Amino acid sequence: MKKLLVLLLILVACSPKKDITQVKTNYIESLLQDDYRITTEKSIKSTRDVHRERNRAVNKIAIKKGLLDISKMYFPTSQYLLNEIDILSYDRLTKHNQYSFDDIALLNYNSAENPYGLNPQKTEKMIVNKQEIVGPILIKDLIELDFTLEKDNELGAIVTALVLSKKPYTQNKQTIEVPQDQLVRFGQEASNKLNVFFSTLPQLSTIPKVVALFVEESEDSNIPGRFVGYTLYSEGKSKYHAFDESYYYLGSDTANKKNSELNSVYNLFKSELNALIYENVSVVGLVRTVNDEIVDVELSVSAQFKTYMDEEVILSKIKSFSNQFKNETYDLTITVKDVNEVKAIFNKLRKQTNITVTRR
Numbered sequence: 344m345k346k347l348l349v350l351l352l353i354l355v356a357c358s359p360k361k362d363i364t365q366v367k368t369n370y371i372e373s374l375l376q377d378d379y380r381i382t383t384e385k386s387i388k389s390t391r392d393v394h395r396e397r398n399r400a401v402n403k404i405a406i407k408k409g410l411l412d413i414s415k416m417y418f419p420t421s422q423y424l425l426n427e428i429d430i431l432s433y434d435r436l437t438k439h440n441q442y443s444f445d446d447i448a449l450l451n452y453n454s455a456e457n458p459y460g461l462n463p464q465k466t467e468k469m470i471v472n473k474q475e476i477v478g479p480i481l482i483k484d485l486i487e488l489d490f491t492l493e494k495d496n497e498l499g500a501i502v503t504a505l506v507l508s509k510k511p512y513t514q515n516k517q518t519i520e521v522p523q524d525q526l527v528r529f530g531q532e533a534s535n536k537l538n539v540f541f542s543t544l545p546q547l548s549t550i551p552k553v554v555a556l557f558v559e560e561s562e563d564s565n566i567p568g569r570f571v572g573y574t575l576y577s578e579g580k581s582k583y584h585a586f587d588e589s590y591y592y593l594g595s596d597t598a599n600k601k602n603s604e605l606n607s608v609y610n611l612f613k614s615e616l617n618a619l620i621y622e623n624v625s626v627v628g629l630v631r632t633v634n635d636e637i638v639d640v641e642l643s644v645s646a647q648f649k650t651y652m653d654e655e656v657i658l659s660k661i662k663s664f665s666n667q668f669k670n671e672t673y674d675l676t677i678t679v680k681d682v683n684e685v686k687a688i689f690n691k692l693r694k695q696t697n698i699t700v701t702r703r
Contacts, residue, residue: 379411379425382491405567405631406504406557409588410488412633413555413573414502423490423499430501430547431487449485449540452478459540461485461505461533465514471521478514481507481521481529483559485537498546502553503537504570505530509559523558527571530556531583534574538581551577555586566590566629586633593628593640602637605630608667612642619660620653622646637673645680658687658700665691665698 414423437450446457453460461482463469469476484506492499507526510518534554541547555573560566569588574581591597593609613626624646631639644661648654661677668675670693677689684703691698 377415377420379414379420379423379490380493382424382426402506402557402559402568405569405590406486406506408631408639409557409570409586410486410502410504410555412638413553413570413586414488414490414500417551417553417575418490418500418502422493424493426489426491426498428489428498429487430489430544431485431503436485449537450480450482452480459536461536463529471519471525474517474519476511476513476515476517476519479508479511479521480513481511481526482533483508483511498550500551500553501541501547502555504555504557505533505537506568507556507558509561520561523571526558527556531572531574534583535581538574538576541576551575566592587635589632591630591632593630593642598628598630601630601632605637605640605668608669609642612664612667615664616644616657616660619656620646620648622649622653624657640668640670640673640675642675642677643680644677645682648681648686654681654686661687661689662698662700665689666696670694 431449435449437448447460448457449459449461451457451460452462452465454464462480463478465478467478469479482505484504486504486506488502489498490500490502491497507530509520509523509526511521534556537554538552541552553573553575556571557568558571559568567590569590570586571588572583572585574583591601593606594613598606598609609626609628613624616624616626624644626645627643629641629643630637631641644657646653646657648657658679661679665675665677668691670691672693674693675689675691675698678685679687679689686703688701688703689698690701
């Protein structure tokens with residue numbers, strides 16, 4: 344018996360010890376400085392088709408950018424990894440039959456059976472610009488970003504966007520634009536309701552949560568919608584923050600009023616490119632601002648290159664000219680296309696003089 348006991352003690356002592364402090368996290372490095380690394384353990388999101396159907400392509404890009412900017416204010420890229428956990432699954436997000444919006448889901452009508460429904464009750468009447476609308480679907484979509492902590496691979500934060508519809512679907516078929524201040528008030532109420540729902544989920548009850556408000560533009564607009572504010576829920580407290588985001592095109596009267604220096608550089612850039620080759624070169628510049636500060640400038644250069652030299656001349660000119668964009672506060676991206684085929688992407692991060700070029 345003693346021999347057996349000694350043997351067991353030796354086996355236990357010699358067995359490898361598990362270091363519970365070491366957590367292996369697989370992730371993909373970020374492409375640009377100060378971006379989030381992305382975990383490789385991704386789920387197949389059940390809501391992708393929902394977001395694709397409910398948002399224009401230009402809005403999906405804008406929502407992602409805005410959510411990431413807000414996230415970086417509270418969740419450092421050095422400590423958090425971007426994940427795709429799918430907490431807001433299809434069944435939790437939306438179930439509807441021919442626009443009845445009666446089923447139990449967040450994006451449907453609020454009711455006794457659906458207490459966490461973020462939209463008004465089906466028979467609820469609202470006065471908008473002295474007109475009555477019934478049962479408006481003001482919350483069109485709900486988009487989620489999940490963040491895990493690198494140190495332990497545990498869920499550390501969730502950041503969401505409520506997509507508010509300016510011209511909502513209504514039960515009485517009234518097509519009317521809801522003023523932004525009225526949308527924001529409703530969005531803040533819906534944010535608090537969503538936070539109450541989050542508190543019922545064990546994995547979300549103790550972590551910080553952000554609910555942002557994104558107001559979409561009309562379907563015929565070529566400018567993305569914009570974020571107007573967000574609420575941070577943390578340690579039992581909540582605080583709403585304004586987030587005044589806007590977009591405008593360079594070369595417009597608005598651009599000249601907002602930033603005449605940048606607009607002049609853009610016009611010169613456009614002129615010099617068109618002087619280089621016989622074919623017409625199209626240049627479109629879109630500016631994104633937050634609280635009146637420029638944070639992104641995206642230039643799209645499109646031409647029909649007849650020869651290899653045409654392409655090389657344009658790309659060389661873009662690289663040399665890029666230093667004239669004084670991007671102290673904004674990231675500069677220049678995409679070059681031959682008709683619809685992307686040939687190169689130039690990236691110049693704020694406060695940096697060097698530019699990176701990715702050839703296709």
